[in-house]
Amino acid sequence: MKRFLAVFFFLFFLVVSAQTKVGGIVLDESGDPIAFANIIFKNSSEGTITNDNGRFYLESDETYDTIKVSFIGYDSKEIELPQKVNYGMEVVLVESTEQLQEVVVYTGKQSKKDNPAIDILRKIWAKKRENGVRMFKQYEYDKYEKIEFDLNTIDSALIQSKLFKGLEFMFDDLDTSRITGKTYLPFFLNEHFSKIYGDNSIDKEKEDVLGNKSSGFEGNQSITAFVEDLYSDYNIYDNYLRFFDKSFTSPLSKTGIDTYNYVLSDSTFIDNKWCYNIIYYPRRKNELTFKGDFWVNDTTFAIKKINMQVTKSANINWVKEIYIEQDFEVVSDSVFLLKRDYMLSDFAFSKKEKSRGVYGKRTTVFDNYKFNTNHPEEFYKSESDPYDPRVFARDSTFWKNARLETLNDDESGIFKLLDTLKTVPKFRTYYDIVSILGSGYVEIDKWNLDIGDIYSTFGYNDAEGIRLRGGARTYFGQNDPWRLEGYMAYGFSDRKFKHGFSGKFLLDRKSRLIVSGGNRRDIEQLGISLTSTNDVLGRSIASSSLVTVGSNNRLTNINLSTLNFEMEPVKNFRISLGGSFRTLSSALPDAFNLDYVDLESPTGISSEVKQFDLNTTLIYTPGKRTIGYGVERVNINDDHSTLVLNYTKGISGFLESDFDYERIQFSYRQPWQIGGYGRLTSSVELGKTFGEVPLSLLSVIPGNQTLFSLYNVFPNLDFYEFVTDTYATVHLEHNFNGRLFSRIPLLRKLNLREIVGLRGAWGQLSDENIALSAPSNIPLMAPEDQIYWEYSFGVGNIFKILRIDFNFRGNYLDNPDARPFGITGTFGFNF
Known part of the structure; x- marks a missing residue:
């Protein structure tokens, strides 16, 4: 009965957790995978690109009935979606018979002077944005951060294995990642809400931590510290972005044209602003680079949206996937404000497609920006106590108001699940073994x-x-x-x-x-x-x-x-x-x-x-x-x-x-x-x-x-x-x-x-x-x-x-x- 319920819930979540899901592989006529092909829901700005092996996964909360697949040198292809969930798609692109100028410009080593994407990139450099909070004497805003760990690539073989015998109830509520399309089971969640105050004239900033809530395991601070160390703050306009103690070349870097290929792919309105879509992918393998795309405004040349995915060939261990999304609110020609920052890492021993691992996810949402509210210098010296017991004892009313992004049903069940797991001797044994090896x-x-x-x-x-x-x-x-x-x-x-x-x-x-x-x-x-x-x-x-x-x-x-x-x-x-x-x-x-x-x-x-x-x-x-x-x-x-x-x-x-x-x-x-x-x-x-x-x-x-x-x-x-x-x-x-x-x-x-x-x-x-x-x-x-x-x-x-x-x-x-x-x-x- 439990197994039946697990399958039932699994199918139920596949249908209702998002309106449209597609996944598959893009091939050429010879059956070889096409890396970095562009996949986009028709008449939208939601899309992705294939990985090194030509595979892709894309989902949206909206309902779409068509995807558009394209790559330079090949004829674009529109594919109708027969249902809301479409997995295992195989898309074959046919090499273009027309000698398009783009084929000459964008393949191999690109011409820096004739590529319109490079022209746009240069304008981004010329109007390089400084974070909007630095444009005012004083600033303050709310910050909500959510850190989550999930067991991923869960299949029936894993559920039925001896390892999880007696723990099958863990898999009653499974979901699929909107990034990779893999099933996952959350096992750790930490929420953090604070108010940030800053004064640029005296170069002071303070953070008042108002709430902190976690799954309750002993050592959760160490887990949180591990994630914070890996996912340090970054600015996409910097030439290099530091993750996992390594420097990755930013797609907006001034050295980017020697590291990436850029393609001007599309243009559309986003929040009533006309934006260009530029796809980028690395010129060489094994370097610390990303692939992805970004949307940039046509007049201010400020980034509106960007996603960055580390290529599988990048020289980094124990991490199969790194995916980053940032959304910005462009206030004026000179001010942009970060609204949402999302980062997912897939930790695994192997980079093979079917290998199991653990997702580490951090979501940070910023809101309620206020500017030029003056506070005396003594205000910044009086730091709040982030370990005040009241911070860890906030009630449900506080968190309902503090969450700048609501928890989904899957995340809401983590606390109850972990309370149950701590009473199961077998799970406690696993936890103790990991704890002994770590400490x-x-x-x-x-x-x-x-x-x-x-x-x-x-x-x-x-x-x-x-x-x-x-x-x-x-x-x-x-x-x-x-x-x-x-x-x-x-x-x-x-x-x-x-x-x-x-x-x-x-x-x-x-x-x-x-x-x-x-x-x-x-x-x-x-x-x-x-x-x-x-x-x-x-x-x-x-x-x-x-x-x-x-x-x-x-x-x-x-x-x-x-x-x-x-x-x-x-x-x-x-x-x-x-x-x-x-x-x-x-x-x-x-x-x-x-x-x-x-x-x-x-x-x-x-x-x-x-x-x-x-x-x-x-x-x-x-x-x-x-x-x-x-x-x-x-x-x-x-x-x-x-x-x-x-x-x-x-x-x-x-x-x-x-x-x-x-x-x-x-x-x-x-x-x-x-x-x-x-x-x-x-x-x-x-x-x-x-x-x-x-x-x-x-x-x-x-x-x-x-x-x-x-x-x-x-x-x-x-x-x-x-x-x-x-x-x-x-x-x-x-x-x-x-x-x-x-x-x-x-x-x-x-x-x-x-x-x-x-x-x-x-x-x-x-x-x-x-x-x-x-x-x-x-x-x-x-x-x-x-x-x-x-x-x-x-x-x-x-x-x-x-x-x-x-x-x-x-x-x-x-x-x-x-x-x-x-x-x-x-x-x-x-x-």
Whole structure:
């Protein structure tokens, strides 16, 4: 009976959810698919174009009885629609017998001076629009955002599979996508309503969040953050549009005529304004481009409508479809306002037509624009609290008025469906498995405890041999005001237990005043970072690497205790004040010791350092976005710069501390999106230590003896090969995202990505510090005479998950056991 009802509802929704639906394939006379053919409902501005495989899907809330199919070089064809829903259509276009001028102009490399579409494009550039809200001193408007996730490509085989046995009721209400024509089942929905206020004269903007409603799953903020990070704001008039951490060439870009083919297809009235329809599609495959069309006004040359669909050949992983729609209200010749922004992404392991996946959809609607309403500057400083419990408890009357776009019946049923699903043990099991793989922790709800993380369970190094670790943390919810965390570990070679535990407490939510502290007794590879570790739980990958290059025996016993206060007086500006006490000694003294001259020692030499430090750190991350208000927040973007200024004061005598010194350090890291040529990541670090300190407290130029590609280290340096008290380093890494390989026919289909890197380090080590650490059994030298440098070439996206780097050493090849060449790699799931 349930199966019958599911089929009944499925057929019912096919008929009533939209008035007209068509789907199929466009072929030529030889049976080959025609990509980028134009499909349009006759006597309308509603249309689409075929994908790379000639397939199309189009639907409308209106009733139409004819579609028009056209492509340059072929005779246009009008096809009557016998019913409201028409799937599996096969349209054959016949090559035109007339030698039309368009065939000469638009095929292959287009003539830029004779193509009317290019002439219109140039006029769009000449009157490039700035968003209308920037044309007034002050502005305000309502913003409604809806984020939804759907399971797609649902068929009877999936419904009847063992995977969903007992969960068949989920499929009682299915709908079809108006973009792809696939059946889908919503399983997550978040609604967000806010008012935006801005003042261009003082460059201030604030958002008052008035309502937030979601499906209710734990971790929904993380899901929302994931979508917000992927679907960042964009302006179609920009030359490049950033999605999924990649830059796509905009069809309105001034470089577009070298990237796209443009065709003037049609013209008609839209909202009483005469508009031209221009179809565009990419000149080459495998580049980050779109296909689609836009409607542009004939006098203002402002875009009225645009749709953009990423081509299947684009070098992007795990995403089968990306579809974007924007609608604009043209107020005057100089003002246009965005009314609706819709984006759909089809996440799937394969780009094959029948592969199943998950839709991620974001719909944003803007309305009730008002201009030149003045507010005092203090108004913009008083930000609303987006996590006020009242925001999440709005009633149905509020949402009825707040929704600038009403929910359809399918979306309205999501909340009820998810409430039911949470009571089904099998679904909860699936949810737990995904949660464990994503977070690395096993949730024990009845104890409010997470066990993990599971990815740190097993390790190996020369001092401990095989190492096992287990840990846990408190977890009442994603906005916990406090959190306790700890671990225990055991090494089977040294037969010693290690531990680490920490606590964090949010004392004031507004200023984000946090007190934290803890203790760690463990073995650590310290030569992998220029800054001393104050993390009582973290552990570098070099400390537990299964495979290393050369002897990885320069490990350190560390007993670290910390107490720290942190606050954020201004958004994205953090101040940290704290103290730490550490005891350091070699874990393998026969191979690597930390001995230093100590006149108070009976032997004149000590092998252990006890050190108390006071530390002040300023961290500025302009543009960083986070969600949550608990003691641990979630970052939702990584395209911001990071500036860090750190001052350390070592105090001798206190708690038997050994050395008195000062250290100042500065670092600046910045990602750069270089148009359509990929992403450059740059970082600079500077530091100087004042006073005499032994080897264990000096600044080591970070080496890398693992087989993993790590940013901000030197892969051809051994640990402790260069030791400094004054240093400067630069790291540059550029990922072309396949821009170059896409031009090579034999490599094009592999979707590989090319990465190049350049690194340099300069440093000094004073004679006094060399003398102090003279008893050490490793050579002490700094790259003072000439800057040490390396370069690398990498190939990424191998099998979609693997990156391999070929690293070359530029100089200091005479150093003992110098490695002139090395290969490193890393695994990862990147778009």
